[in-house]
Amino acid sequence: MTVSRRDFLKRGAIMSAIGIGAPTFLVKGAAALQGRDAIASAHAATAVNSGAAAAQAAGQQAVSDHAIGKRILVVVQFTGGNDGLNTVIPYSDPAFYQVRQTLAVPQTQVLDLDGKVGLSPSLRNLKRLYQGGNVAVIQGVGYPNPNRSHFRSMEIWQTAAPEKAGGTASGWLGRYLDASAADDQAARDAAFRAANIGSQLPRTFWDSTTLVPSIASLNSYAFQTDTRYPKDQSAQLDVIEQICDAASQHGEYEDYIRRAALDALGSSATLKKIVSNYQVKGDYGTAAAKNPFSDGLKMVAQMIGSGLETQIYYITSGGFDTHANEKTVHDLLMKNFDDAVNAFFIDLEAAGRTDDVLLMTFSEFGRRVKENGSGGTDHGTALPMFLISGGIRGGVYGNHPSLTDLDNGDLKFNIDFRAVYGSVLRNWLGADPSLVVGDGYPNLAFLKS
Amino acid sequence: MALTRQQIAAHLLRRVGFGGNPGELADFAALDHNAAVDRLLNYQDADNSALDAILAREGTALDPAKIQDVQYYWLLRMIYTNRPLEEKMTLFWHNHFATGYDKVKDAVAMQRQNNLFRQHALDNFDVMVKAVARDPAMLRWLDSNTNRKGSPNENWARELFELFTLGIGNYSEQDVKESARAFTGWFERMGAFYFNKTQHDGGNKTVLGQSGTLNGDDVIDIALRQPAAGRFLAHKLITFFVTDQPSEGFVSSISKVYFDSQYSVRAMVQAILSSDEFQSEANYRAQVKSPADYLVGMVKSLGVSNPNKMLAIAMRQMGMELYNPPSVKGWDWGTDWVSTNTYFARANVANSILSQRDKGKPLYTDILGLLHNNNASNGGDATNYLLGLLTDNNVSDGVRQKLRDYASNVDLSHTNADADGKARGLTHLVVASPAYQLN
Numbered sequence: 032m033t034v035s036r037r038d039f040l041k042r043g044a045i046m047s048a049i050g051i052g053a054p055t056f057l058v059k060g061a062a063a064l065q066g067r068d069a070i071a072s073a074h075a076a077t078a079v080n081s082g083a084a085a086a087q088a089a090g091q092q093a094v095s096d097h098a099i100g101k102r103i104l105v106v107v108q109f110t111g112g113n114d115g116l117n118t119v120i121p122y123s124d125p126a127f128y129q130v131r132q133t134l135a136v137p138q139t140q141v142l143d144l145d146g147k148v149g150l151s152p153s154l155r156n157l158k159r160l161y162q163g164g165n166v167a168v169i170q171g172v173g174y175p176n177p178n179r180s181h182f183r184s185m186e187i188w189q190t191a192a193p194e195k196a197g198g199t200a201s202g203w204l205g206r207y208l209d210a211s212a213a214d215d216q217a218a219r220d221a222a223f224r225a226a227n228i229g230s231q232l233p234r235t236f237w238d239s240t241t242l243v244p245s246i247a248s249l250n251s252y253a254f255q256t257d258t259r260y261p262k263d264q265s266a267q268l269d270v271i272e273q274i275c276d277a278a279s280q281h282g283e284y285e286d287y288i289r290r291a292a293l294d295a296l297g298s299s300a301t302l303k304k305i306v307s308n309y310q311v312k313g314d315y316g317t318a319a320a321k322n323p324f325s326d327g328l329k330m331v332a333q334m335i336g337s338g339l340e341t342q343i344y345y346i347t348s349g350g351f352d353t354h355a356n357e358k359t360v361h362d363l364l365m366k367n368f369d370d371a372v373n374a375f376f377i378d379l380e381a382a383g384r385t386d387d388v389l390l391m392t393f394s395e396f397g398r399r400v401k402e403n404g405s406g407g408t409d410h411g412t413a414l415p416m417f418l419i420s421g422g423i424r425g426g427v428y429g430n431h432p433s434l435t436d437l438d439n440g441d442l443k444f445n446i447d448f449r450a451v452y453g454s455v456l457r458n459w460l461g462a463d464p465s466l467v468v469g470d471g472y473p474n475l476a477f478l479k480s
Numbered sequence: 481m482a483l484t485r486q487q488i489a490a491h492l493l494r495r496v497g498f499g500g501n502p503g504e505l506a507d508f509a510a511l512d513h514n515a516a517v518d519r520l521l522n523y524q525d526a527d528n529s530a531l532d533a534i535l536a537r538e539g540t541a542l543d544p545a546k547i548q549d550v551q552y553y554w555l556l557r558m559i560y561t562n563r564p565l566e567e568k569m570t571l572f573w574h575n576h577f578a579t580g581y582d583k584v585k586d587a588v589a590m591q592r593q594n595n596l597f598r599q600h601a602l603d604n605f606d607v608m609v610k611a612v613a614r615d616p617a618m619l620r621w622l623d624s625n626t627n628r629k630g631s632p633n634e635n636w637a638r639e640l641f642e643l644f645t646l647g648i649g650n651y652s653e654q655d656v657k658e659s660a661r662a663f664t665g666w667f668e669r670m671g672a673f674y675f676n677k678t679q680h681d682g683g684n685k686t687v688l689g690q691s692g693t694l695n696g697d698d699v700i701d702i703a704l705r706q707p708a709a710g711r712f713l714a715h716k717l718i719t720f721f722v723t724d725q726p727s728e729g730f731v732s733s734i735s736k737v738y739f740d741s742q743y744s745v746r747a748m749v750q751a752i753l754s755s756d757e758f759q760s761e762a763n764y765r766a767q768v769k770s771p772a773d774y775l776v777g778m779v780k781s782l783g784v785s786n787p788n789k790m791l792a793i794a795m796r797q798m799g800m801e802l803y804n805p806p807s808v809k810g811w812d813w814g815t816d817w818v819s820t821n822t823y824f825a826r827a828n829v830a831n832s833i834l835s836q837r838d839k840g841k842p843l844y845t846d847i848l849g850l851l852h853n854n855n856a857s858n859g860g861d862a863t864n865y866l867l868g869l870l871t872d873n874n875v876s877d878g879v880r881q882k883l884r885d886y887a888s889n890v891d892l893s894h895t896n897a898d899a900d901g902k903a904r905g906l907t908h909l910v911v912a913s914p915a916y917q918l919n
Binding site for chain 1: 878902
């Protein structure tokens with residue numbers, strides 16, 4: 032399991048080497064005891080600093096630090112391999128209806144985008160957002176020598192380092208977080224510079240020295256106590272904080288653990304306090320129609336709406352491996368996504384943040400062009416990505432890959448996913464993409480000018 | 481200050497197993513260290529019928545094709561075995577030859593691999609490596625079926641050198657390429673090893689300076705006699721059992737045992753556990769508990785009854801999903817076990833166990849009964865008893881006082897709900913404390 036490899040031990044050594052007497056964790060621990068919001072205010076300061084550092088790293092001058100400092104990236108991972116052809120549908124191509132005889136959405140039901148391709152009928156809110164200029168569809172995204180294993184291809188998308196096989200590559204956002212705050216200890220220490228919504232930190236953040244909490248729910252990211260004794264909770268919280276703040280008996284490992292525990296307790300308290308002040312405006316589903324993705328996006332909306340200056344959010348939606356019975360499953364997945372994004376946008380509008388938040392979707396691969404005999408599709412290659420924000424130039428980017436000129440029955444990609452990552456890093460976050468995904472990828476000018 | 485017999489016995493049971501319950505702690509403290517090591521090492525003589533009965537009873541409700549059931553089955557072994565070293569070594573090998581269900585997608589194959597690790601737990605290393613090289617789960621994990629004559633796949637050959645036997649820097653890229661050829665045709669078919677002769681490259685190869693029409697077993701033999709092989713395995717075993725910062729001399733001495741004993745893992749483990757380093761104060765409570773150490777140890781120490789599959793889910797939440805290590809490197813041990821969210825996962829798993837007050841329900845434990853049986857009927861005595869049981873009394877006076885203060889506003893001599901709640905809350909604080917996270 033790799034959590035953020037936040038190495039307190041080395042950090043402690045560095046701090047004493049440069050003569051800083053009071054390590055930050057002690058300050059934090061004390062703050063946690065006093066009011067528990069010093070982390071939030073410390074973070075508010077560092078968010079701007081890291082934006083500035085990032086812009087500096089990119090060598091860009093004209094970019095407003097303030098604008099970049101406010102910007103938020105929400106990465107949405109569709110796990111299992113999303114059927115791109117059933118998401119952004121090449122309905123104008125007759126070949127499509129020959130290879131997708133049972134799965135193809137009839138032309139009349141497709142939500143047209145540009146006269147050539149259109150959205151799944153389940154994406155009606157996305158269509159509306161597209162009409163408002165808030166959705167960029169990047170067509171035919173993939174990479175050379177595509178791998179059709181979930182495991183490996185997800186690793187490739189998460190690390191953006193296809194050349195490194197096995198367990199050695201770090202995650203692309205992990206590299207970004209480190210590179211953009213290389214000289215900024217406070218930013219790396221900030222409790223919520225980036226947050227994963229879910230129980231396990233994805234490979235995407237690996238090896239970062241920045242703390243990236245994985246928050247499955249507000250409930251689980253908290254020190255729970257016996258619900259039958261609610262009054263005992265504050266007593267237990269006080270004692271555990273005092274215990275963790277006490278001097279170690281056993282040297283560096285115990286020191287490390289008590290600092291991690293103090294960070295957890297402090298950031299949990301911060302999260303709870305500020306998020307409880309914000310009531311969502313959008314409809315994230317009734318209890319009966321709830322899904323984890325919608326719950327997660329609701330939490331992101333709460334965190335953004337309450338003013339937490341987290342720069343990167345990461346959220347996963349599962350169940351896309353539609354080898355059989357795809358029609359029902361995929362329609363529901365699309366609808367869940369569409370409804371959640373709609374609710375999310377309502378919250379962003381209420382908070383006045385639509386132009387500051389960019390939602391980017393990806394999946395480890397698209398699916399085979401020809402449907403299989405089980406009403407489903409097998410593992411494929413290239414697929415579309417969505418960029419959704421009020422701050423971008425909406426539209427359809429790139430050409431749809433040919434449905435007849437195939438590579439072993441799969442689409443040939445037009446745009447390398449590292450060009451999309453790189454463009455997001457450069458245009459949205461003001462960072463130098465060469466530090467993260469390498470050089471030589473074209474820039475997609477998707478920003479609103 | 482030298483460690484006491486009790487402390488060394490508790491240390492041994494933590495490192496060699498998953499911690500002792502009060503009965504085991506007393507038994508082992510009565511032996512001298514070498515006798516205790518011998519008893520743990522010669523586990524083939526230990527009666528394991530209690531475990532077998534539990535596995536038979538629980539096993540009927542489990543589905544061997546479901547990974548969560550297979551994970552739970554192994555946790556039952558860890559909790560109830562009378563051969564702790566057998567399970568700890570099985571965990572060592574699972575981490576060493578890290579294979580993941582996410583790719584293998586076959587719970588039965590994962591279970592069989594686990595049986596293989598257990599069967600050869602203390603066997604000679606060459607026997608183990610050759611068995612693993614033919615293990616169906618491993619073959620699938622490292623893409624052996626695509627390792628064909630004329631178009632070798634280097635995945636297994638590379639990991640064999642880098643992660644399983646030699647360590648990076650002790651072989652060349654050319655050695656990997658040539659070795660991959662030696663393993664061509666080592667396939668998995670219908671859940672079994674299958675040598676596909678037509679896909680095997682029988683030509684001349686040179687690996688680590690040795691030439692010939694080498695096959696896979698030849699490559700393993702060549703690798704295992706490299707000086708680096710002895711040091712590599714010695715370092716890994718020492719890190720697992722003693723410290724992640726071993727001295728040069730300690731590694732060399734265990735590496736010597738590897739060669740002197742014809743690669744006997746039993747001899748290496750015996751030498752490690754008997755060493756002065758193992759018993760030194762510097763290495764006492766100087767590891768971070770893995771989630772397995774944390775969870776299984778807590779269940780044992782607190783006498784948690786009626787286990788259920790929640791334990792398998794808890795392992796995943798804490799970052800150690802059995803049969804699903806994050807990569808072929810295995811888990812990152814040490815401080816990487818504890819992050820903000822896994823700290824909460826640990827504390828919250830403990831809370832969900834300790835909040836179960838209905839006898840007969842899953843994961844029930846009677847903390848108040850435990851305290852009363854040990855004559856701890858006030859906050860001070862209860863704190864002292866639990867700190868002794870769970871941390872070898874290794875906390876500062878300040879921490880002890882905080883806990884006593886917490887526990888002292890309720891009369892623990894009663895058996896009412898308030899006393900029960902306080903006893904559970906106190907235990908929760910102890911297992912959530914930094915001191916308890918140390919092994």
